[in-house]
Amino acid sequence: xxxxxxxxxxxxxxxxxxxxxxxxxxxxxxxxxxxxxxxxxxxxxxxxxxxxxxxxxxxxxxxxxxxxxxxxxxxxxxxxxxxxxxxxxxxxxxxxxxxxxxxxxxxxxxxxxxxxxxxxxxxxxxxxxxxxxxxxxxxxxxxxxxxxxxxxxxxxxxxxxxxxxxxxxxxxxxxxxxxxxxxxxxxxxxxxxxxxxxxxxxxxxxxxxxxxxxxxxxxxxxxxxxxxxxxxxxxxxxxxxxxxxxxxxxxxxxxxxxxxxx
Amino acid sequence: xxxxxxxxxxxxxxxxxxxxxxxxxxxxxxxxxxxxxxxxxxxxxxxxxxxxxxxxxxxxxxxxxxxxxxxxxxxxxxxxxxxxxxxxxxxxxxxxxxxxxxxxxxxxxxxxxxxxxxxxxxxxxxxxxxxxxxxxxxxxxxxxxxxxxxxxxxxxxxxxxxxxxxxxxxxxxxxxxxxxxxxxxxxxxxxxxxxxxxxxxxxxxxxxxxxxxxxxxxxxxxxxxxxxxxxxxxxxxxxxxxxxxxxxxxxxxxxxxxxxxx
Numbered sequence: 001x002x003x004x005x006x007x008x009x010x011x012x013x014x015x016x017x018x019x020x021x022x023x024x025x026x027x028x029x030x031x032x033x034x035x036x037x038x039x040x041x042x043x044x045x046x047x048x049x050x051x052x053x054x055x056x057x058x059x060x061x062x063x064x065x066x067x068x069x070x071x072x073x074x075x076x077x078x079x080x081x082x083x084x085x086x087x088x089x090x091x092x093x094x095x096x097x098x099x100x101x102x103x104x105x106x107x108x109x110x111x112x113x114x115x116x117x118x119x120x121x122x123x124x125x126x127x128x129x130x131x132x133x134x135x136x137x138x139x140x141x142x143x144x145x146x147x148x149x150x151x152x153x154x155x156x157x158x159x160x161x162x163x164x165x166x167x168x169x170x171x172x173x174x175x176x177x178x179x180x181x182x183x184x185x186x187x188x189x190x191x192x193x194x195x196x197x198x199x200x201x202x203x204x205x206x207x208x209x210x211x212x213x214x215x216x217x218x219x220x221x222x223x224x225x226x227x228x229x230x231x232x233x234x235x236x237x238x239x240x241x242x243x244x245x246x247x248x249x250x251x252x253x254x255x256x257x258x259x260x261x262x
Numbered sequence: 263x264x265x266x267x268x269x270x271x272x273x274x275x276x277x278x279x280x281x282x283x284x285x286x287x288x289x290x291x292x293x294x295x296x297x298x299x300x301x302x303x304x305x306x307x308x309x310x311x312x313x314x315x316x317x318x319x320x321x322x323x324x325x326x327x328x329x330x331x332x333x334x335x336x337x338x339x340x341x342x343x344x345x346x347x348x349x350x351x352x353x354x355x356x357x358x359x360x361x362x363x364x365x366x367x368x369x370x371x372x373x374x375x376x377x378x379x380x381x382x383x384x385x386x387x388x389x390x391x392x393x394x395x396x397x398x399x400x401x402x403x404x405x406x407x408x409x410x411x412x413x414x415x416x417x418x419x420x421x422x423x424x425x426x427x428x429x430x431x432x433x434x435x436x437x438x439x440x441x442x443x444x445x446x447x448x449x450x451x452x453x454x455x456x457x458x459x460x461x462x463x464x465x466x467x468x469x470x471x472x473x474x475x476x477x478x479x480x481x482x483x484x485x486x487x488x489x490x491x492x493x494x495x496x497x498x499x500x501x502x503x504x505x506x507x508x509x510x511x512x513x514x515x516x517x518x519x520x521x522x523x524x
Binding site (some may be wrong): 097 | 335338339346349351352355356357358359377380381416417419420442444452454
């Protein structure tokens with residue numbers, strides 16, 4: 001680990017509360033001890049995550065629509081571990097300060113309690129009912145944008161139960177036949193998105209719990225039209241129609257799979 | 263919440279570091295404020311989790327083989343939330359003490375930082391190669407016991423990548439075609455087991471990373487014979503043959519599904 005830190009070929013992804021820099025940079029003097037080891041790049045150069053004062057970072061949601069998938073994955077990983085380290089400066093068990101171990105992947109307090117990175121499982125799900133799908137929108141989103149419903153998994157809850165509960169809480173809809181589709185890490189702050197399809201059973205959609213501004217059905221035609229457009233949820237055109245999540249989001253994968261299975 | 267706590271019909275699952283009591287008990291004086299609200303039982307009585315001094319608890323692994331699934335689920339949930347609360351007495355961001363909010367499902371520090379229950383995603387996977395499956399054993403397990411390989415998901419990692427990485431790290435085997443099967447919460451301390459099947463691609467099994475004592479192939483015949491036996495991983499007979507995980511474990515579901523799909 002000392003050798004990796006001292007390697008002049010070492011690069012670091014700069015991360016912080018506000019986002020990250022897309023391009024890795026050389027480590028500066030004094031940064032080597034606190035850099036979090038992320039792995040070895042092609043060609044053998046070690047890659048780290050560092051926080052750096054006075055650097056203007058780009059928001060991760062902006063990076064999510066502009067970076068290639070592999071680079072976005074590295075930035076997401078760097079941000080995830082750094083977010084966790086920032087939230088684990090003290091021990092939750094005894095309140096004493098923690099220090100980094102194992103290249104920054106464990107934090108250890110003065111009483112020897114070990115803390116490992118936290119990853120919060122989030123279910124995200126598209127409810128289908130033949131030729132229509134259920135989607136919702138948050139008030140803060142651009143006009144026209146709708147996406148799959150989502151929510152954190154609670155302790156003691158199987159994924160399939162979390163899917164059904166979140167849909168019921170957010171929309172009043174009951175579902176059956178919950179099917180896993182794919183997963184995707186998402187660094188807000190350190191989430192693991194678990195994508196599902198579910199089949200409509202009963203109920204009428206209403207935005208129930210205050211998280212969503214609206215939740216409603218969209219027809220296959222509406223979704224097909226929106227999917228063929230040059231849409232993005234950031235800096236997108238102020239359209240009248242439906243604006244889908246970008247290609248890098250797992251919500252879009254769920255939508256595209258549903259269209260393809262139609 | 264005050265009404266639920268004061269309800270004379272309220273019951274509580276007693277939990278602690280060492281395990282839990284299988285049967286819910288009445289709340290005692292002074293326990294009402296710290297009791298963690300778990301939900302409302304059939305009949306309308308609220309259910310809580312409490313920690314209580316001087317009570318002899320039964321280990322959760324013992325309870326896992328003796329309790330019906332629904333009751334085990336409630337005990338697992340109670341233990342999971344209580345384990346998280348015990349590990350979140352102080353704020354990881356600023357080190358100040360936390361207090362319970364929202365019925366015990368959030369902990370809030372003096373500076374207003376909110377902490378939500380942590381659930382650690384764990385992948386558990388059975389590698390199949392036609393008529394044989396790969397399983398491993400830890401040194402602490404009863405003689406003859408083998409189970410599916412498992413490991414924590416790392417930050418920034420999709421589930422399917424975690425499955426392939428853990429198998430490679432623990433056994434040296436490379437896999438393809440990783441398929442989600444089912445999930446199960448597991449309160450050690452607060453895990454969510456995510457069960458997968460994977461298909462063998464290359465390599466010879468070796469216990470590589472020190473976590474496992476042995477990792478090897480078992481034939482369909484060996485597994486079928488073991489599955490038909492009255493086996494259990496606790497207080498099981500000291501058998502010569504293969505001892506499979508109990509019916510309540512997701513590892514056993516993965517094994518039974520593999521046998522059924524044969």
